[in-house]
Amino acid sequence: MQETEFISSAIQSSNVLVPNPSQFDSVVWLLNAHGFSIKSAWDNIREVKLDVTWWKVVWFKAHIPRWAIIQWLAVHGRLATKDRLQNWGLVPNTLCVLCSASLESHLHLFFMCPYSSYIVGQLLRICGYRRGLISLNQEIDWASRHMTGNGLQQSLYKMVLAASLYHIWLERNKRVFQGSQRDALSLVSVVKADIRSCLSLWRKVKRSARMVLSLVCLGK
Numbered sequence: 001m002q003e004t005e006f007i008s009s010a011i012q013s014s015n016v017l018v019p020n021p022s023q024f025d026s027v028v029w030l031l032n033a034h035g036f037s038i039k040s041a042w043d044n045i046r047e048v049k050l051d052v053t054w055w056k057v058v059w060f061k062a063h064i065p066r067w068a069i070i071q072w073l074a075v076h077g078r079l080a081t082k083d084r085l086q087n088w089g090l091v092p093n094t095l096c097v098l099c100s101a102s103l104e105s106h107l108h109l110f111f112m113c114p115y116s117s118y119i120v121g122q123l124l125r126i127c128g129y130r131r132g133l134i135s136l137n138q139e140i141d142w143a144s145r146h147m148t149g150n151g152l153q154q155s156l157y158k159m160v161l162a163a164s165l166y167h168i169w170l171e172r173n174k175r176v177f178q179g180s181q182r183d184a185l186s187l188v189s190v191v192k193a194d195i196r197s198c199l200s201l202w203r204k205v206k207r208s209a210r211m212v213l214s215l216v217c218l219g220k
């Protein structure tokens with residue numbers, strides 16, 4: 001067999017696509033029958049995991065991004081709490097700056113700490129819920145089962161929870177980095193004011209409903 005015949009025969013017996021000089025080249029996206037899409041590319045390179053049950057508690061329609069980011073990090077245990085920093089050898093003092101009584105960890109800060117427990121407890125009363133000492137994971141687990149909708153009550157609850165987390169973390173950072181501090185009662189007022197401010201921008205809620213929520217529920 002001639003060398004050229006051998007090569008031709010080898011190519012034909014394999015699955016190699018042989019360029020056809022009588023046709024134009026074209027780009028074919030094999031991952032999607034309908035052609036290229038960002039979604040099919042992303043689905044191909046990412047590791048697909050099951051949806052977490054709590055995502056609607058954090059990323060609900062009326063979420064405030066700066067609150068949601070902190071809440072998302074807290075749920076994942078990714079905030080730079082002192083117990084984590086200690087593992088990296090970065091902090092000599094691991095006491096919680098809010099109560100000065102326990103190791104600062106996600107579990108303690110949200111909401112086993114007496115300071116943060118008081119704040120979230122006071123704020124959840126706005127939504128009609130009275131809580132004893134409850135951890136963030138327990139609160140999120142409860143919310144995942146009972147606060148799945150986007151109605152007024154559910155949205156207000158989710159705003160209150162996210163705002164509580166955000167301001168507790170902010171207060172913690174102010175104490176650590178600026179040396180300033182506010183008592184729990186003052187911080188409750190600050191969180192209420194922030195929620196009122198966000199409610200005023202909430203276009204999907206009728207003006208009358210906003211007034212009821214901000215004046216009656218949140219108080220002045």
Ligand SMILES: [Zn+2]
Pocket residue numbers: 096097098099100101102108109113114115
């Ligand atoms: Zn504490």
